[in-house]
Amino acid sequence: MTKQQANWSPYDNNGGTCVAIAGADYCVIAADTRMSTGYSILTRDYSKISQLADKSVMASSGFQADVRALQKVLAARHLIYQHQHNKQMSCPAMAQLLSNTLYYKRFFPYYAFNVLGGLDNEGKGCVFTYDAVGSYERVGYSSQGSGATLITPFLDNQLKSPSPLLLPAKDAVTPLSESEAIDLVKTCFASATERDIYTGDKLEIVILNASGLRREYMELRKD
Amino acid sequence: MNVADSAPAMNNLLASNADSQRTLYPYVTGTSVVGIKYKDGILLAADMGGSYGSTLRYKTVERLKSVGKHSIIGASGEISDFQEIMRYLDELILYDNMWDDGNSLGPKEVHNYLTRVMYNRRNKFNPLWNSLVLGGVKNGQKHLGTVNMIGVHYEDNHVATGFGNHLARPILRDEWHENLTFEEGVKLLEKCMRVLLYRDRSAVNKLQIARITEDGVAVFPPYSLKTFWNFNAFQNPTVGAEGSW
Numbered sequence: 485m486t487k488q489q490a491n492w493s494p495y496d497n498n499g500g501t502c503v504a505i506a507g508a509d510y511c512v513i514a515a516d517t518r519m520s521t522g523y524s525i526l527t528r529d530y531s532k533i534s535q536l537a538d539k540s541v542m543a544s545s546g547f548q549a550d551v552r553a554l555q556k557v558l559a560a561r562h563l564i565y566q567h568q569h570n571k572q573m574s575c576p577a578m579a580q581l582l583s584n585t586l587y588y589k590r591f592f593p594y595y596a597f598n599v600l601g602g603l604d605n606e607g608k609g610c611v612f613t614y615d616a617v618g619s620y621e622r623v624g625y626s627s628q629g630s631g632a633t634l635i636t637p638f639l640d641n642q643l644k645s646p647s648p649l650l651l652p653a654k655d656a657v658t659p660l661s662e663s664e665a666i667d668l669v670k671t672c673f674a675s676a677t678e679r680d681i682y683t684g685d686k687l688e689i690v691i692l693n694a695s696g697l698r699r700e701y702m703e704l705r706k707d
Numbered sequence: 708m709n710v711a712d713s714a715p716a717m718n719n720l721l722a723s724n725a726d727s728q729r730t731l732y733p734y735v736t737g738t739s740v741v742g743i744k745y746k747d748g749i750l751l752a753a754d755m756g757g758s759y760g761s762t763l764r765y766k767t768v769e770r771l772k773s774v775g776k777h778s779i780i781g782a783s784g785e786i787s788d789f790q791e792i793m794r795y796l797d798e799l800i801l802y803d804n805m806w807d808d809g810n811s812l813g814p815k816e817v818h819n820y821l822t823r824v825m826y827n828r829r830n831k832f833n834p835l836w837n838s839l840v841l842g843g844v845k846n847g848q849k850h851l852g853t854v855n856m857i858g859v860h861y862e863d864n865h866v867a868t869g870f871g872n873h874l875a876r877p878i879l880r881d882e883w884h885e886n887l888t889f890e891e892g893v894k895l896l897e898k899c900m901r902v903l904l905y906r907d908r909s910a911v912n913k914l915q916i917a918r919i920t921e922d923g924v925a926v927f928p929p930y931s932l933k934t935f936w937n938f939n940a941f942q943n944p945t946v947g948a949e950g951s952w
Contacts, residue, residue: 492834519861521859527861548861549822552860
């Protein structure tokens, strides 16, 4: 008798797109607020963005239950870090922690596609981009999720820095101003919403800079 | 080492008795639950059917239950798993009461607890095969959320499970608003349940409505919806194609 196969999957894709752009002294992190399953919309008002530390904000799309569990694990670890070190985790430190946390479940992964944005130890904007099992890289901008294939080429066109192979290494953060970067993000999502069925409803934008954290919203198409 | 020796040993490891304990598929299931926020609190609706595959086997299954003083739960999916969840929740509420500290678990807390239970069972590949709706009011704050067997959860002004997502949510998106009275809320839920009755094969025409407000929970007695079947097209359905059914 052949072994019974499970006829359910522990994963689902709840859709959505995330973007982050690093500037000289700011970081913009954005994600839509639509949550879907299959061809249904579950809710139009669901945040994919989580503030992990003073200067680290993560946006995650993919399987919502895993995303929430991941956010909880990182929040708990950050609390322990604060107890032990009496200070907030820096963004590069959180980046490493996120990578390790993802790889910890290498053989039953968190189905979460993350971008981590924030300010590094010098106050410059930083963005880290991840795959589901923790492979990560510091970049000047990134997009993950269902609309990433539509947004990334556009960001490459607008923002791409010279190749990292060039010596001396050139800064990857964009010379754009904060408001220009926000407009760019809004344009990205307006475009992705047109063609990606899983992206839409509302856009949540988080801006991190020296003055702190600020949130903006923009309506997107609901179809 | 002899290959023939190791084969039966490996077989035991691969097809151990432990696997026969995991949930593979549901047996007795309930269909959609629909929930809405209204002016004074939350309204939930579910029919009383327990299907055994394609047989509508049980017709007095109560799929809406109160949880503590501030919450109500509605369940679709495997009924025995719902009964297990009720045991967990009764224990949760019992321990909460035993603190005797004037504090009580609100709907947000119960929803969070359920989410953790469902997600953890999914992690062990042994899910509770349910989609749950959890609604309640505490200190004037209304809460309405849902969680399913793999741990996906969210809150909204109106929620539904199963077929309700396809048939009821669009009606609610069009007609729900903040200030529904109790009568308007019930009418809206009945509209959703009627559509489900017409179009969901596992629905039965006997439903219950549950209400929760700051003052408490009320699970109303079951009743049936008026339906209309005398459409012309149903009178002689095979008139255009003799021999078909």
